[in-house]
Amino acid sequence: MNVVRIGVCGLLAFSVFAHGVVEPWSEAVLEVGAAMLLVWWAMLFASGRLPRVSWNRLLWPIIAFWLLALFQYAARLSAVGFLTKIEILKLSALGLLFFLAVQAFETCEDWRAFAWFLLVLGFTVSVFGIIQHYTFNGKLYWFRELRYGGIPFGPYVNRNHFAGFVELIIPAGISIVLLRAEARDRLSVVALLTIVPVGALFLSASRGGIAALLLELGLVFILALSRGRGRKQLVRGAIALLPAIAFIVWLGAGRALERFQSYQNLEISQVRRTEMVRDSWRIFLDHPLLGAGLGTLEAVFPRYETLYDGTVVNHSHNDYVEALAETGAIGGLICASFLVLLVGGAWKRIAGATNATDLALHIAALSACCALLAHSFVDFNLHIPSNALLFLVQSALATSTFAPSERHMAGDGALYSRKLNRTRAVQTV
Numbered sequence: 001m002n003v004v005r006i007g008v009c010g011l012l013a014f015s016v017f018a019h020g021v022v023e024p025w026s027e028a029v030l031e032v033g034a035a036m037l038l039v040w041w042a043m044l045f046a047s048g049r050l051p052r053v054s055w056n057r058l059l060w061p062i063i064a065f066w067l068l069a070l071f072q073y074a075a076r077l078s079a080v081g082f083l084t085k086i087e088i089l090k091l092s093a094l095g096l097l098f099f100l101a102v103q104a105f106e107t108c109e110d111w112r113a114f115a116w117f118l119l120v121l122g123f124t125v126s127v128f129g130i131i132q133h134y135t136f137n138g139k140l141y142w143f144r145e146l147r148y149g150g151i152p153f154g155p156y157v158n159r160n161h162f163a164g165f166v167e168l169i170i171p172a173g174i175s176i177v178l179l180r181a182e183a184r185d186r187l188s189v190v191a192l193l194t195i196v197p198v199g200a201l202f203l204s205a206s207r208g209g210i211a212a213l214l215l216e217l218g219l220v221f222i223l224a225l226s227r228g229r230g231r232k233q234l235v236r237g238a239i240a241l242l243p244a245i246a247f248i249v250w251l252g253a254g255r256a257l258e259r260f261q262s263y264q265n266l267e268i269s270q271v272r273r274t275e276m277v278r279d280s281w282r283i284f285l286d287h288p289l290l291g292a293g294l295g296t297l298e299a300v301f302p303r304y305e306t307l308y309d310g311t312v313v314n315h316s317h318n319d320y321v322e323a324l325a326e327t328g329a330i331g332g333l334i335c336a337s338f339l340v341l342l343v344g345g346a347w348k349r350i351a352g353a354t355n356a357t358d359l360a361l362h363i364a365a366l367s368a369c370c371a372l373l374a375h376s377f378v379d380f381n382l383h384i385p386s387n388a389l390l391f392l393v394q395s396a397l398a399t400s401t402f403a404p405s406e407r408h409m410a411g412d413g414a415l416y417s418r419k420l421n422r423t424r425a426v427q428t429v
Contacts (some may be wrong), residue, residue: 001041001044001104004100004104004323005113005114006043007040008037008101008104009114009117011033011037011389012389012390013121014029014030014033014164015385015386019153019156020161020385021156021386022157022385024344026089027089027385031092033091033098033265034094035096037096042098043261052340055102056102057344057345058338058345058399059095059098059102059270060341062098062392064337065091065327065331065334068294068327068330069087069294070088072084072087073085074295077290079296079299079300080295080299080300081293081298083293083295084295086295087295088294089383089429094385094389097389097392097393098395100381102396102400105402106400111400112361114138115172115361118169119169119172119190119391120193121168121169122169122193122196122197123192123197125154126154126197126201127196129155129162129200129204131155131202132152132195133153140152140155141155147288153204153206158383159206159388160204160209160211161384162201163206163208163210164189164372164379164381164384165386165387165390167201167213168368168369168372168387168394169197169218169390170197170198170201170216170220171367172194172360172361173193173197174194174216174220175360175363175364177178177190178197178221178360179356179358181361186207190191195229200212200414204335206377208375208379212372212374212375215371215374216368219363220364223350227351227353242265252351257323273305274306276316276318277317278306278317279301279305279307280297280322280325281321283300283326284324286304287325288329289330290328290331291325291327291330291331294327294331295423296326297322298312298313298315298317298328299406307344315383317379317380318376318377318380319379319381323335342366342398343366345399346362346365346366346398347366347400349400350362350366352401362365365394368391369391372391
């Protein structure tokens with residue numbers, strides 16, 4: 001399964017550096033790569049080298065949503081069948097990679113290695129973004145023209161989508177440091193890999209991203225406290241945040257915050273966003289059951305637009321309303337079932353955590369997912385394939401049951417388990 005694990009991580013890294021996979025060539029690479037990994041996994045399974053097929057309950061709503069889109073296309077219920085077909089292909093790739101992640105990452109050690117991969121990836125992308133920010137010449141990677149405009153940061157055309165990416169990574173480092181889920185000599189490395197993305201997030205001046213960061217910080221602390229972590233952990237976490245604050249100040253947080261106002265003149269205004277959401281809601285009212293068709297908002301929206309400003313509306317800057325407009329009440333119920341299974345499954349895994357690494361990884365994954373879901377009220381990160389893929393893999397982690405590795409059972413994990421058992425014994429008495 002090493003090939004599948006490496007393949008999933010490789011496609012994830014590719015999707016980030018390929019501007020989030022928002023162009024046909026990168027979409028094709030992602031889809032072909034997912035298909036090739038599935039073929040490799042199927043060959044391993046057919047040869048008997050894999051004992052079983054692992055299942056995650058989140059696969060049910062993913063399959064249901066895919067079938068709904070397929071029905072829209074096959075029954076010609078989509079306003080533009082070609083656009084729905086494109087979305088079906090992207091959704092197929094994301095669903096396959098979710099399934100393969102569930103198969104490939106089973107043990108605590110597997111997911112721990114994945115967390116390290118995310119931290120390194122987030123650090124690398126953030127360093128690139130910081131360097132690009134201070135040497136920006138108006139082009140992505142210093143040579144790609146921005147044909148349709150944008151306010152880029154790092155490899156992303158839209159700085160808010162870079163913020164969505166780091167939102168999904170930062171909680172891993174925070175949880176590991178807060179819960180001491182790594183050896184003491186590695187915690188400083190984890191802290192460094194976390195501080196730089198935090199600084200880059202502030203430098204990107206994404207209001208939604210900074211608000212989501214504050215939300216996930218609160219969730220990490222609350223969930224840690226819910227599992228018996230006390231005042232010492234809060235103090236430790238506050239101390240761990242001090243270097244991040246110092247780094248933000250050193251980068252020039254004041255200038256970054258001043259750009260909030262200047263960026264408002266370049267981005268879509270709040271009034272325009274409100275009108276887009278309202279007009280998208282009208283699409284849902286006209287197609288209440290099955291929606292206008294997955295991926296068809298751009299084509300359908302002009303008929304409902306009430307505040308025309310000469311620009312093309314690709315997304316309504318609210319993933320929830322856009323999902324209702326494109327897939328109707330049935331699609332909305334499927335998405336709601338996904339969220340219920342995500343939160344319920346993650347909470348169950350957090351409550352049943354057997355060691356510090358187990359607890360830290362599940363808390364981090366749930367906090368990351370909640371942060372992006374909150375950001376989705378004012379943006380469309382879930383329509384950026386790289387961020388959607390990372391969100392799905394984090395969802396798999398948040399809801400997966402995995403056996404702790406022998407190293408953790410024999411070391412810090414066993415110590416944590418003994419403390420947890422003593423706490424439960426006292427509560428029982």
